[in-house]
Amino acid sequence: MYIQYRHGAQVAQLKDQLRTRVLGQRTADAASLGGIDPAAKRPIQGGQPARVIDTKESKVKVDRRFLEQLRYIIRICIPRWRHKTTGLLVLHTVFLVLRTYMSVVVARLDGRLVKDLVNADGRSFLRGLLYWFAIAVPATYTNSMIRYLQSKLGIAFRTSLTKHVHCLYMENNTYYKALNLDKRIDGADQLITTDLNRFCTALAGLYSNLGKPLLDLIIFNYQLARSVGVRGMWLLVVNYLVTASLLRAVTPSFGALAAKEAKFEGDFRSAHSRLITNAEEVAFYNGADRERSILDRTYQRLIKHINSIYKIRIGYNMFEDFLIKYSWSAVGLLIASIPVFLPDWAGGRTKREAARLPRAAAAAAAASAATSVRTQGFITNKRLLMSLADAGGRVMYSYKELSELAGYTFRVYNMMIVLEDLRHDRYAVTGADAHAFRLDRIKGVMAVDNQTIKFARIPIVTPSGETCLVKDLSFEVKPGDHLMVTGPNGAGKSAILRVLAGIWPQFAGTLVRPAFGLEHVLSIPQRPYLTLGSLRDQVIYPDTCDAMRAKGKTDADLEAILKLVYLDYILPREGGWDTVKEWKDVFSGGEKQRVQLARLFYHRPTFAVLDEATSAVSSDVEALLYEHAKDAGTTLVTISHRPSLFKYHQLLLRVGETDAAAGELDWELTRIGSEDTTGHDLEAQIAELEKQLQKADAQKARLDAINRELRLVADAKPDVAAASSIRRTLL
Ligand SMILES: Nc1ncnc2c1ncn2[C@@H]1O[C@H](COP(=O)(O)OP(=O)(O)OP(=O)(O)O)[C@@H](O)[C@H]1O
Secondary structure, rough: OOOOOOOOOHHHHHHOOOOOOEEOOOOOHHHHHHHOOOOOOOOOOOOOOOOOOHHHHOOOOOHHHHHHHHHHHHHHOOOOOOOHHHHHHHHHHHHHHHHHHHHHHHHHHHHHHHHHHHOOHHHHHHHHHHHHHHHHHHHHHHHHHHHHHHHHHHHHHHHHHHHHHHHHHHHHHHHHHHHHOOOOOOOOHHHHHHHHHHHHHHHHHHHHHHHHHHHHHHHHHHHHHHHHHHHHHHHHHHHHHHHHHHHHHHHHHHHHHHHHHHHHHHHHHEEEEEEEEHHHHHHHHHHHHHHHHHHHHHHHHHHHHHHHHHHHHHHHHHOOOHHHHHHHHHHOOOOOHHHHHHHHHOOOHHHHHOOOOOOOOHHHHHHHHHHHHHHHHOOOOOOHHHHHHHHHHHHHHHHHHHHHHHHHHHHHHHHHHHHHHOOOOOOOOOOOOOOOOOOOOOOOOOEEOOEEEEEEEEEEEOOOOOEEEEEEEEEEOOOOOOEEOOOOOOOOHOOOOOHOOOOOOOOEEEEOOOOOOOOOOEOOOOOOOOOOEEEEHHHHHHOHHHHHHHHOOOOOHHHHHHHHOOOOOOHHOOOOOEEOHHHHHOOOOHHHHHHHHHHHHHHHHOOEEEHHHHOOOHHHHHHHHHHHHOOOOOOEEEEEHHHHHHHHEEEEEEOOOOHHHHOOOOOEEEOOOOOOHHHHHHHHHHHHHHHHHHHHHHHHHHHHHHHHHHHHHHHHHOHHHHHHHHHHOOO
């Protein structure tokens, strides 16, 4: 019987019969969706444009955009005030203040020690030394706590961000969409593992590298103002302003350079990952030289870029050192000399100390006391100025770090925005105006019926909307109606399954399918997937051991399943269910496929979609597997080129075999056993027989050749036994 659906009527009927739900709207409740939670995993939707992001690294700098991006990320790191990270920040700040206070105390003590030396006051000097050691203990503790808390802050930022990104990445198949449907980010693995870490380290470092010197600047300036007076302070402020504007003018765009470096690092890493994933194939092809040239090329590009950064840094560092180390020291000495040469300009504290000098004493004693007070003041001021120069220097250096942070912020922010877009099915549509199908105009409708898979006028289109592989596809599979899908390579057979699974967009038409869940539909892909974990984990994937026990299944049940797929021998071979190995390297191609089939018997779905899932399994075993699957009550949807599988199915869907250019539909649905498929069956069987006949001819020719050789050998050496032994060997 020939079945060809009438699309319009079919769709109208569908609409009447089924509770439908338009993608992108969550109007139906769980009950009306056949038991699935509407917020649970859904097929991809559309209708909203993606947010426009600027992906040009060259535009990265410390500006308003950077601050907005940073604010966005920090709000994810610290979502509320009563957060663990806030506690860390407060503690870190306390230690930073403590360190600055210690620096002031040390500067004063230093001045006092030198004064005692000049005065030759041994007792006071020894007392001062005692203070010196006493302060060393809390000072060193403070320093190491600052380093510890900085690392803890970095980890806290990273944990919050990684959790957030994992949530975005793993929900609603975003990881698949980032790779296949939207090209705005490349190397998501590098972004999540390396760039995120660099961002967090830079942010935590910046807080202490910028927060501490800023605090130092305030406190030291106040201390200094009391000593060197207002004019001295003005000189200092002018010095800061001039230096800062000079540095800003000459600083290269370190942010853009850092973002580019991170990208090249990502490319280099992914080149290595590709080699690891495809090591066996490369080895078979002897492709080491070709692969090495790819690795070398990506490495060279990275190194060339890093070298150019180093070269840029030579001139910049020279200028920075000249300004901060030498000019600032000279200005510092000038300022420290104010109380000595211009006592009228000095600050209040210096004047008070000068006033306390003994007036009535002898001239020599007065001169000596004045010298010691001046020395103490100078040493204290010099130390404060050195600390100030150090703090100012660090603030200036931080500008470079801030620029680099801008680079990492740019990459992390863009990744988050894209992932968020993809999670909500917002795609970047490039040059798609010319296409009939667009990701931002998805009109597909989906309904849930646990006993049906039904396509009604659904076009099978590549995700970009560029190529329509199958036009207005319509078919229906009910339990027991096993369907086989055939067609030439690249016709779009697997694409049909991708639309069914909701990982490719359904641009139009109506899809009726069971709720999402492996007990309803299990898809077994072309390339077997083996997960990290024990042998048991391979069979029950994606369930965990606890989930398996909760379902009331035991290891004995799993053993029975292994028997069904003729894999029971692997249990003793691999050392039991708890053995953990890199299973993709342990199993042969056929074994991998049979492990995948074991999952089918474990989950026992209503429908199983097998995409060339038995291509590496021998025909006799394949036949038994199909029989077992059908006995288990699973309805099969098989993609295969093997005519030998026809007999296990009721329906045959052929795609890509008609002349689509002539306006015909490029698919055809027939019932197996009907006149049409019988013809197809016969053709396939004739082709198979012809192939075998050709083989027989080749074997006969080989036999003749061997007999001729033997005759020659027998003529030369008439030893019949030897000749027959040679014959056995040759055959
Ligand atoms: N992510 C993608 N983006 C764009 N085009 C794609 C994508 N994935 C596959 N295609 C294209 O879609 C077409 C159909 O692919 P599909 O995997 O469905 O073929 P198939 O009929 O299953 O072929 P085969 O028998 O070789 O497995 C191919 O031409 C392929 O290049």
